[in-house]
Amino acid sequence: xxxxxxxxxxxxxxxxxxxxxxxxxxxxxxxxxxxxxxxxxxxxxxxxxxxxxxxxxxxxxxxxxxxxxxxxxxxxxxxxxxxxxxxxxxxxxxxxxxxxxxxxxxxxxxxxxxxxx
Amino acid sequence: xxxxxxxxxxxxxxxxxxxxxxxxxxxxxxxxxxxxxxxxxxxxxxxxxxxxxxxxxxxxxxxxxxxxxxxxxxxxxxxxxxxxxxxxxxxxxxxxxxxxxxxxxxxxxxxxxxx
Numbered sequence: 477x478x479x480x481x482x483x484x485x486x487x488x489x490x491x492x493x494x495x496x497x498x499x500x501x502x503x504x505x506x507x508x509x510x511x512x513x514x515x516x517x518x519x520x521x522x523x524x525x526x527x528x529x530x531x532x533x534x535x536x537x538x539x540x541x542x543x544x545x546x547x548x549x550x551x552x553x554x555x556x557x558x559x560x561x562x563x564x565x566x567x568x569x570x571x572x573x574x575x576x577x578x579x580x581x582x583x584x585x586x587x588x589x590x591x592x593x
Numbered sequence: 594x595x596x597x598x599x600x601x602x603x604x605x606x607x608x609x610x611x612x613x614x615x616x617x618x619x620x621x622x623x624x625x626x627x628x629x630x631x632x633x634x635x636x637x638x639x640x641x642x643x644x645x646x647x648x649x650x651x652x653x654x655x656x657x658x659x660x661x662x663x664x665x666x667x668x669x670x671x672x673x674x675x676x677x678x679x680x681x682x683x684x685x686x687x688x689x690x691x692x693x694x695x696x697x698x699x700x701x702x703x704x705x706x707x708x
Contacts, residue, residue, distance in 0.1 A: 480636070509695065518597070518683050518698030519637070532693045567637070571694070580694060584629075584637040 478502075480585035482568050488591045489558055496554045497588045501570030508551050509582060510543055511567040512536065519567055525551060558592045565589050595620040595688050599699035607707050608676055614669040614702045616658075616684030624686040626667040627696065628658055631681040640682070643667065654678075679706045 481500045489495050501508050506527050511519035522541070524532045527548035537543075540558075545551040555562055565587040571580035600615045618624060628640040641652040648660040658669045667684060681703050685696040 507694070511696075516602075516700065518599075518685070518700050519696070521695040521697070524693050524695060532695065569637075581639050581642070582694075582696060583639075586636040 480568055480570050480583050482566075482585040482588050484588055485586060486589045486591075488593065490593050491558060491560060493558055494554065494556045495558060495590065496552055497566055497568075497590075499551045499553070499568030499570075499585060501550070501568070502572075502583055503549075505570035505572045505583070506548065507571045507573070507580065507582075508545060509569040509571075510551070510553055511569065513565040513567060513587070514563075522553075522566075555590075558590075560592045563590055563592045595622075595624060595686050595697045597684050597686055597697055597699035599684055599702050601702050602700065603703045603705065605705045605707065606674055609673045611672050612670065612674050612678075612704065614682050614684075614704065616667045616669065616699060618665050618667065618684075618686050620665075620686065620688060623689045625689070626658075626660055627685040627687070628652075628656070628667070628669050629683045629685060629698075631683065631701075633680070637683065640669075674704070674706050676706050676708060678704060680704060 483498045508525040510522040513519040525545040540556045543553045567587045568585045569582040571582045596619045598617045606612050626643040629637045630640045641650045643660045651657045656671045681701045683701045684699040
């Protein structure tokens with residue numbers, strides 16, 4: 477169990493370019509979440525996968541954003557035509573359903589910091 | 594909809610002093626409550642959570658939080674802080690309705706412990 481990993485850790489891009497981030501969850505975690513954190517704010521939910529199915533998308537996720545989890549393992553988050561307002565830390569978390577009920581603990585990766593110039 | 598308010602953006606405190614980080618939430622449905630901690634240059638880590646049962650929950654490093662339903666609060670406390678507790682602390686909730694288990698976070702409180 478090496479924890480949730482994210483790649484790259486930092487990304488600097490010019491406005492209008494496309495970027496793609498990768499998240500590798502803890503193995504056997506079937507639930508995967510993407511959050512976005514801007515300076516001075518708490519993380520905000522973007523989208524959620526259970527296995528390969530994307531079950532919920534936030535209204536924050538405009539049509540320039542797309543997320544996939546093709547085989548129910550790693551996930552990618554792509555931002556097309558980046559804007560300066562997309563600059564943020566993008567966090568990935570994973571969890572595994574508990575048998576005792578209640579909310580699963582979400583384990584977070586270190587994040588990808590995006591800077592759009 | 595749910596929301597979380599952390600009233601203090603920064604809390605400076607001297608080492609070995611007690612500390613309380615305040616968290617209030619708003620929700621029309623029952624919620625689970627969490628505190629996450631983010632140490633410098635590290636990812637978010639779960640500190641403690643309240644799902645049901647005893648309203649007082651504790652972490653392994655001496656923090657505790659008490660769920661107060663009437664005041665819709667989940668304040669985090671530690672009787673004696675250490676330099677190593679310096680970090681950003683986030684309060685969060687999950688609504689019991691729905692199936693997503695998405696976390697709704699507050700804006701965070703930066704705890705700065707001075708020697």
